[in-house]
Amino acid sequence: MKKITLLTLAFAAFSLSSTAQESLLNDYNKWSIDVGVGVAKASSPITPATEGVFFDTKLQDVAFELGARYMVNDKFGFKASGLYFQSTNTGDPAFDLDTEVFRANLEGVINLGNILGFREFTQRVNLLFHGGIGATNVSLPADAVLANESETLLNFMGGLTPQIRLTDNIALNLDISVIGNLQQDLTYDGRANVPQTRNFDGMIVTATGGLSIYLGKHDKHADWVDNSPKKLFGDRVQELEEQLAKVQRDLQDTDKDGVADYLDREPNTTSGVAVNTKGESIDMNKNGIPDELESSLEKMYVTKEYASETYFAGGVEGVKPDANDNLINVYFRFDSTQPEYYSLDAINQIVKYMRAHPEAEAVLTGYADQIGNTEYNNTLSENRAKKVYDIVIASGIEESRLSYRGGGVDSSVDKNSEEARQIVRRVSFELK
Template sequence: MKKAVLPLLLLCLSQGINAQEAKPTQEYDKWSIEVGAGINKPGRTFTEGYRTSRLAPITGELGVRYMFNNKFGLKLDAAYNQFKNADNSLDFKTTFMRLDLQGVINVGRILNFEDWTNRFGLLLHGGAGVFRMTFDDNALYSDAKDHGLNLIGGLTGQLRLSNSVVLTGDFTTSVNGVQNFNFDGNSTVSTNVVDGVLMTGTVGLTFYLGSKEKHADWYVYSVTDQLNELDKRVGDLETMMNDSDKDGVPDYLDAEPNTIAGVAVDSKGRNIDRNGNGVPDELESYLEKKEGELKSSATADLTDLINGGYVNVYFDFNADQPNPQSVNGVNFLIKYLKENPSKSADVIGYADEIGNTEYNKALSARRAENVKKILVDAGINASRLNIVGNGEDASVSKDSKYARQTVRRVTFIIK
């Protein structure tokens, strides 16, 4: 089955592997803190006679970023900027602050930077937020507190110093809307569509948070790892689809995973027994048809079936009372022993390998004892029944929960 399924999975993988490199498991950290400081340059919306120097020295930024995967994320960041008049300008000093929510695209992963470097990265960011601007006491509108909305976008270059710390260089442009006053605070703006423009350049550090070896910024999920995981999933699927008793119902859906071969079962793998007498309808019909001429032979056949392990009583994990679906096995033996009063039976209990061996030995004996009690309560003389606690059955893999349910049972030997 693996040979048929795996090529189909590989075909799907080939269509989406570039966009889904980090999906199967989270092998990377997602949170980071970003700090930076640098310079700024405001543009437009100045009163005549007022201007700044080419580059103003005071800019500080602080942000928190979360990556959904190794390509896309969000960050919330705030910035403080201060700028003042140039030497050939009238005096002014303005404080400009902003708070923005931005989407982040890891260009390095999208463009496969890992093919040529594991040190350099590039992030593209953009979004929107709010700003607030205040002016010094000499400004005409010194008492005013200007505020509005802004659009923002930029690029961040990355130099990985370690798996926890990255050196960054960022260039960002913020465009203000609904700005009331010019940057110097001495006149109002002439338009409220696109007003002030503020460009900033910063150098900073990014600190990655978490316990994983790498952050999403640098994580590359290899094709080999993904193929191995898909191969494991196909193997698990094959195990789930095992059909131990060949009744057409996979073990993980089979309520009676050891029914008689060739006998019709329902959708849950249980023998069809419409009259509830414990004998599958197909088997019962066959026996009734042949009863007259093959009674002794049929009895021998039934004995062989019972002794061959085709009649069992099953138990849930760590339980010593039969599960409701397998009581029919007890009914089958009741009918047999009543029709053959000279026969006796060993009632043999088993447990799976999970847990302490001595405990499982006692559990198997309790299971056999409880099945004996059901037989006695149904009219079978206790002297015809011998209890055997066989302990753990190691005939199946202890790592498969579907296989283990086939050995948590009571079986019978006719004498």
């Protein structure tokens, strides 16, 4: 066992780099809506102070921001956003104007938190960088020197966005950005921009606070995915341990006929009866009775009809009490509705019983373990029951004799034990 464990760990380390990112692709949400409100200041261009107008440098103009963001992966994404404010330019009310400023930008987003390994020490704090290109519209009011003039400018912008995660669906943001407008002809206090540098003639600084609202069906957004080497290595080791446990289960020989369960087509063979390489008892005349038992019965002057009722049907009679005592179950892998192939015999036993007893009815109840969102697990448990329900119907049992339901989360075992959680990811049967 020690050698197997060491080989497992070595294989995990070797395959980590090629499988880690692959496992993350579908495990998180990518879309978010970002809203914010804060303050802004257009710092240039303004009329020089030599003309008797003194610019107010306070960051006090109320600004509103709205954006939509899509993360291609847990490190990089794109964002479309807009911001609006009215620029109050001077400290002298006699010269003050409410110049309307609106910008719209398309930006690239870098998740610095994931790149710098924030998830190794915090699950609540993150940092994004964004930068891109867009357009700025400056509109002067009617009481400006250049009344009702407006212009649309090419801009470049960049900023940092610290985040605090409130829930899996909402994060608190504080964004600080700088916008540079190219070749701006109008000043924010209503005059022509003379002289012009023909570079970044207009500069705007904004500071907004708001929320990121995450959209999607998964538990986490790309902003908060834990892709630290420790986490990825641990996940891979756990996956390999589950595979090893499954191999060990498959190699068991429940009916002690010398054929491992994963190869055994008849895992409930009568003890001591000869079987073929597939674990099936030898029945040359295909009457459902192992040939070894049939010869013994004939020596005792028992009819074949009686033998069939006693041995063949008798093997089915134990199904009902076993099923109602939760001894016959269909098991599933983590987060899956596909039955483990070694569980198909449980379905086969139920089908055989219901064929032998046409009046019998069955209720199928699905369960999930304690890992993950409760609402999601409730749906998963019902889908597992529906999957087995469909298989039983496809095996020839009338739909009217069956019903299914979701039993939700089975919390009767230790949440931290993978082996224990395996036995509660199941569908059980109640035969009536």
